[in-house]
Amino acid sequence: MNHRYYDILKQKNLSLTAVRLSLLEAIEEQPHSDANVIFANVQRKIPSVTIQAVYNNLNALSDAGIIREIKPKGSSSLYETRIDDNHHHVICRSCGKIGDTECKGCAPCLVPTDSHGFQLDEAEVVFWGLCPQCQKSYHKQKEIK
Amino acid sequence: MNHRYYDILKQKNLSLTAVRLSLLEAIEEQPHSDANVIFANVQRKIPSVTIQAVYNNLNALSDAGIIREIKPKGSSSLYETRIDDNHHHVICRSCGKIGDTECKGCAPCLVPTDSHGFQLDEAEVVFWGLCPQCQKSYHKQKEIK
DNA sequence: AAATAAATTTATAGAATATAAAAATATTTA
DNA sequence: TAAATATTTTTATATTCTATAAATTTATTT
Numbered sequence: 001m002n003h004r005y006y007d008i009l010k011q012k013n014l015s016l017t018a019v020r021l022s023l024l025e026a027i028e029e030q031p032h033s034d035a036n037v038i039f040a041n042v043q044r045k046i047p048s049v050t051i052q053a054v055y056n057n058l059n060a061l062s063d064a065g066i067i068r069e070i071k072p073k074g075s076s077s078l079y080e081t082r083i084d085d086n087h088h089h090v091i092c093r094s095c096g097k098i099g100d101t102e103c104k105g106c107a108p109c110l111v112p113t114d115s116h117g118f119q120l121d122e123a124e125v126v127f128w129g130l131c132p133q134c135q136k137s138y139h140k141q142k143e144i145k
Numbered sequence: 146m147n148h149r150y151y152d153i154l155k156q157k158n159l160s161l162t163a164v165r166l167s168l169l170e171a172i173e174e175q176p177h178s179d180a181n182v183i184f185a186n187v188q189r190k191i192p193s194v195t196i197q198a199v200y201n202n203l204n205a206l207s208d209a210g211i212i213r214e215i216k217p218k219g220s221s222s223l224y225e226t227r228i229d230d231n232h233h234h235v236i237c238r239s240c241g242k243i244g245d246t247e248c249k250g251c252a253p254c255l256v257p258t259d260s261h262g263f264q265l266d267e268a269e270v271v272f273w274g275l276c277p278q279c280q281k282s283y284h285k286q287k288e289i290k
Numbered sequence: 291a292a293a294t295a296a297a298t299t300t301a302t303a304g305a306a307t308a309t310a311a312a313a314a315t316a317t318t319t320a
Numbered sequence: 321t322a323a324a325t326a327t328t329t330t331t332a333t334a335t336t337c338t339a340t341a342a343a344t345t346t347a348t349t350t
Contacts, residue, residue, distance in 0.1 A: 015296060015347055035337075053298055055338060060297095071218045076337060090263045101257035116244035118235045120274035127257055129265035160316050160327060180306075198329050200307060205328095221306060 012064040019053050020061075022046055024081065027067060031080040032089075032098045038079065072096075072126060088125040094134035101127065157209040164198050165206070167191055169226065172212060176225040177234075177243045183224065217241075217271060233269070237276035246272065 005024055009016050019042065026041035027033060033041075039054045058079060061067040068083045072091050082100065090099045150169060154161050164187060171186035172178060178186075184199045203224060206212040213228045217236050227245065235244045257265075 013296095017297060017347070019298070048299080050299055051337095052300085052339085056297080059339090069218050071216050073214045073216045073222065077218065088257060090257060090259075090261055090265065092263065099259070099261035099263070101259045101261070114235075114244070114246045115272070115274075116235055116246070117277040118237065118244070118272065118274040119280050120235065120272045122273040124271040124273060126269040127260070127263065127265045128267040128269060129260075129263040132262040135264050158327095162316070162328060164329070193330080195330055196306095197308085197331085201328080204308090 008066060009064075012066065014060060014064060014066075018046055019049055020057055022049075023054065023057050024061070024067070027079050028081045031082065031100070032070070032078045034076050034078055070124075070126075072098075086122075088127065090127040090129065092131035092134055093128055094130055094137075097131045097133075153211060154209075157211065159205060159209060159211075163191055164194055165202055167194075168199065168202050169206070169212070172224050173226045176227065176245070177215070177223045179221050179223055215269075215271075217243075231267075233272065235272040235274065237279055238273055239275055239279035239282075242276045242278075 003016055003021065005021060006016050009020070014020070022042045022045045023038060026038050030037065030041065035051070035054055035058060038058070039049070039051050042049050042054065058067070058069075058077070062069050062079070065083065067079050067081055069077050069079055070089060071077050072089075075096060078098070087100050087102055090101055091097070148161055148166065150166060151161050154165070159165070167187045167190045168183060171183050175182065175186065180196065180199055180203060183203070184194070184196050187194050187199065203212070203214075203222070207214050207224075210228065212224050212226055214222050214224055215234060216222050217234075220241060223243070232245050232247055235246055236242070
């Protein structure tokens with residue numbers, strides 16, 4: 001078989017299957033999806049697929065570093081295909097909406113004051129706040145009170 | 146009743162109960178504990194306590210901002226009483242060990258390049274890497290191969 | 291094309307967490 | 321300080337998320 005993902009998978013000793021392909025496409029199209037959303041999307045193309053196959057592959061692809069998992073409080077694991085570009089996330093406290101962002105002057109953040117002797121390789125940053133919509137409803141609430 | 150936590154709880158309309166007190170102490174003594182560890186510790190002082198009460202309170206206290214939840218991949222929710230000091234965490238990829246840290250020059254990190262219009266109030270940073278012990282066993286492994 | 295290796299389905303199970311009604315415990319009011 | 325009220329906790333049940341193992345199917349290698 002031949003495909004854009006063939007080499008990436010082969011390098012990690014993973015074969016290129018229909019499920020895996022569809023799953024990667026689903027994550028590409030809708031980054032920050034959870035297992036159920038991904039399952040539903042794959043199912044549209046491959047009706048026989050099972051949720052177990054989805055979990056298997058999410059783990060296999062995560063372990064191989066082909067996809068990336070984030071796990072914000074208030075949510076189950078979410079996945080994205082953007083990796084190795086050190087990007088971060090903004091998440092709405094109220095509705096859970098997620099956006100990608102670079103981090104201005106992020107380099108200093110890779111240097112914590114106390115590394116506890118750890119050999120660090122990644123700084124994962126989540127910016128918490130209110131999205132534009134929730135800002136509006138929050139202000140409305142305030143006015144009512 | 147009178148206690149160090151009385152005012153803090155009262156301010157949030159939460160009453161001071163034996164379970165809640167013991168739970169807060171347990172988290173203080175062992176930061177970054179999960180619900181089960183906290184349950185076990187509370188149980189030592191209050192044998193009749195249930196895991197539901199623990200979950201209830203973890204949620205109630207989180208919502209009130211009295212404790213803080215972190216949820217690293219590969220782990221269930223963990224809790225700590227250190228809040229409002231903008232500290233961050235170093236976590237070992239291999240064994241899951243967690244340490245607290247300040248973030249050198251953290252201020253710029255509160256300014257993402259694209260905030261998507263969000264009104265941000267917190268930057269949560271997790272530093273991933275290998276703890277001293279796991280560095281050693283990792284190097285051993287490498288030598289064997 | 292056949293042999294081998296890997297992935298997927300089918301089936302089952304476990305951990306983490308939530309909810310709702312009844313009982314117990316705090317807090318407020320009289 | 322006792323009674324009334326509000327809140328929390330227990331008891332019981334259920335859901336969601338995720339993992340595992342054996343049998344079948346699909347991909348890859350020979």
